[in-house]
Amino acid sequence: MKKLENLVATLLAVYAIILTLCIAIYAIFKLLEVDITLATNLLLWSAAIFAPIAVLMTYTSWREQKRAEVLAQIAMNLREKINQEVGEIRYLLNFIDNIKNIKSGSINTLDQNVEKIVKIKKCLSKDLGILSLELDKDNNCFLKMIDLLNLIENVLRIRGFGIADEKLINTCLSINYTSLYGELVEQLEKIALYRFEDD
Incomplete structure (x- = not known):
């Protein structure tokens, strides 16, 4: 107004x-x-x-105004998708936390989890990328989520070759997913309400 x-x-x-x-x-x-x-x-x-x-x-x-409407719609859709995938991402992070203990015979579990993360990335990455570019904020939560999804996929794919890359695993687990998820949802709600910057 x-x-x-x-x-x-x-x-x-x-x-x-x-x-x-x-x-x-x-x-x-x-x-x-x-x-x-x-x-x-x-x-x-x-x-x-x-x-x-x-x-x-x-x-x-x-x-x-039209740009704001489009971004608000993307934010609402992304929030719904994120809420659907939050449990799967937590499961994958717990899986990675125990990945060193997984025997190489559990390759089916690894393959299934790689498929899960690829599906999640396909579902979320486009909208995360659009919002990251449009809002042009340094070090924003959209880029952090994309990085986390890429890290999860890399850890799982490398483990599929029988390698447990501790540095990569620790980098992945050092991200506070609960905090990132909360920040992401908060940003999406602001965008959905046409508030792109803190007033």
């Missing part, structure tokens, strides 16, 4: 400035005894100048 009020106020201010200039020029013409029809045409000209300026400013405002 504030943006609409600001736009109306700006449009009125622009028109007032144009009208004031035209009236000043009209007064100058009157003092110089210039033809009155020229002065009248000048006032009409002010309205003609104002129309495209108003259209341009309104279009810019509409474009920002």
Whole structure:
């Protein structure tokens, strides 16, 4: 609502400035005894100048509003998807926590878990990437979630070759998923309510 009020106020201010200039020029013409029809045409000209300026400013405002609507829809869809996958991601992190103890004979379990993380990444990555690019925030939770999903997949794929890369496992487990999930949901709710930055 504030943006609409600001736009109306700006449009009125622009028109007032144009009208004031035209009236000043009209007064100058009157003092110089210039033809009155020229002065009248000048006032009409002010309205003609104002129309495209108003259209341009309104279009810019509409474009920002449309962008906000699209991002809000993506955020609502992503929140729903994240809530559906939260249990699976927790399961995979617990699995990785115990991955050193998994015997190489459990390759079916590893394969199933690789399929799970690939499915989760396919479901979430596009929307996470769009929001990360559009909101352009450094070190944001969208990029952190993409990194976590990539780390989980890498740990599982490498373990499928019989290697338990402790450094990679520790990096994956060092991410506080509960905190990241909470931050992500909070950001998605803000976007869904058209609040892209902290007020």
